[in-house]
Amino acid sequence: MDAGRTDRYRRLDTDRLADDPRTRIIVCCGSGGVGKTTVAAAVGLRAAERGRRVVVLTVDPARRLAQSMGLTSLDNTPRPVEGVDTAAGGSLHAMMLDMKRTFDEIVEAHSDPDRATQILANPFYQSLSSSFAGTQEYMAMEKLGQLRRAEEWDLIVVDTPPSRSALDFLDAPQRLGRFLDGRLIRVLTAPAKVGGRAYLKVLNTGFSLVTGVLTKVLGAQVLRDVQTFVTALDTMFGGFRERADYTYRLLQTPGTAFLVIAAPEPDALREASYFVERLSRDRMPLAGLIVNRVHRARAGRLSAARSLAAAETLQNGNGGRSADEDGDDGPPTGYPERYPLAEAALRLHAERMQLRTRERRLAEVFIAAHPSVPMVEIPARPEDVHDLAGLRAIGESLAGEDPATQSAAQAHG
């Protein structure tokens, strides 16, 4: 068995990280469906109950954090979370990003009321602010910057948007900044500046090509909307990119820590690898990897093969329950046999050990490629987390306080 080999990894100590007053921002990232939101909430709750003033920012449009924190609604302002143990002097707030409202606020802050009204009513703006794939990421970064500047919290825990790739969180804000600030926009604004249709005469081939295609694909009306929007936004040029750059730099400061979250699945761990490599290339402070929802078997000393062999011994020798040729158990058919319970327990154990072995093998691939990255595992739970007690239990697992984890670790050690 490979049971002992993954023990060579450095254990990620999230308590030490979150307790450290120098840690001001924790970014939880990873691909979709790995439990980012829950882990972010659990880290935030634990830090709050250990004495820090924490705000958790979630960007997920599903009301998952709300559910797991027992809240019915979250909006663009941080709300106190009820039921948190504040004995250590900490507190917990939570908020869900409203990306359109955040975008609207930037527009309103940077232009006079008339112009703001004009921009907000523009069809192209409405499409951009509510559905552009990168807007969510940009606005998450913007909100993070705002929260950081407010200096009201010791620690901000951010849950990144559910994009297909964890890297989108880093790239999308700059992409939007680049677009709003870029060459295409300048080309498009040129005609409006010289006024009306006069542009037909002044332009270079690039422009006519661009407008030609956009008109063909989108129609003239869309092009007009884009041009009106861009012209109205003229005063804010540079601002978008600057803001994106500001938050990007904020992420590179030592007060920030990235937690990469993955499920013990090939896709999720592959994404985690990309992300870890990218963070190191961009000199972003990586704290470590959290492998979430790891399966375990308490009796790790009994291998899958031995367990299955033992189950078969019972089945053949003692007239256990019937099984089809694949070894798959159907529903129990005959009673009473002598040891059906033991046989079932052994088959279940074998299946868990197989799963465990596979998950460990996947984790080993990651460790082999990134030996210096600290790691911690959170065991899978039979039920979903939707209250503070569940979040607390996850926090305890992270800290290695979960009794079941300890016995499993001993069994493997």
Added chain:
Amino acid sequence: MSARDNDWDGVRLHVVTGKGGTGKTTVAGALALALASHGGNVLLMEVEGRQGIAQLFDSPPLPYGERKIAVGLASGPRPGGDVYALAADPEEALLEYLAMFYNLRHAGQALTKLGVVDFVTTLAPGLRDVLLIGKAAEAARRRKRQRHVYDAVVMDAPPTGRIGRFLNVATEISGLARVGPIRGHADTVQSVVRSPQTAVHFVTVLEEMPVQETLDGIAELHDQAHGGLQVGGIMINMMRPEVLSEAELAAARDGTLDSDELAMGLKAAGLDDSRPLAVDLAADLAEHACAVELQRSERRRLAAAGQPRYDLPLIPDGMDLAGLYRLAAELRRQGAA
């Protein structure tokens, strides 16, 4: 195929969605293999640039182009048709669209350099989606010598949280373009998506959040705004076999399992140390019983949605091609293909 031999006869475009982590790509791949078991060719298409199909079939990254990736599930002695794969890319789809409708392909490079392609495909998601679904609709309807090139097209679509918006292209576009060529294209694409030729399948596992998202997704598709979208089957993935009897489950849940009986059984199986082993296994069984209970209640919630359901077993030692064909056989046996 005149006789109705599966639940989705007449469907040419199978859209497969699911929450992240539920095995959406795997199930889409298995469905493609199963659909090809009728002898015709099937196109498996991905739209998110993840190269998930290549990984699933253990092949090098796919270019933008349809290429054979596997042979469909055999049907008795009869071999399956071919499964083709396509990693659809919005940029390529746009250039193809320009070439097809406006003879503008030569302009592609200049457009890319100026950021127009980036603009159209990334910044205006409605446009990107129209192009991607348009590609799937085109493949589903493509004919050569009076015959369909593909019996079916299976699309590994965006996750459940985004599926309503993704498929509702015409409405999404209308915010941006009320008239104009792309609007016309969107309307054509929409008419295919909203026809009985298209079905949207949901992949889930028996856990609370994925089931909730599945139910929300189905409700969204049933909703007025998206009227006409056909909800397909619910594929319940990674099902664990139930190994305990009802009485044992109840006992395990209540913590009243007979650990003496368990220890004796382990001893009879030739295992040492049977007593402490029995304690550990009993604790695992209690956890298992709790999980089974939850799975059953999630199953009841899914049943209330009234859609056909298909059970796919967990492959404990990891998904490989053999496992994929096994899932395909299950889908076929249960009537999904």
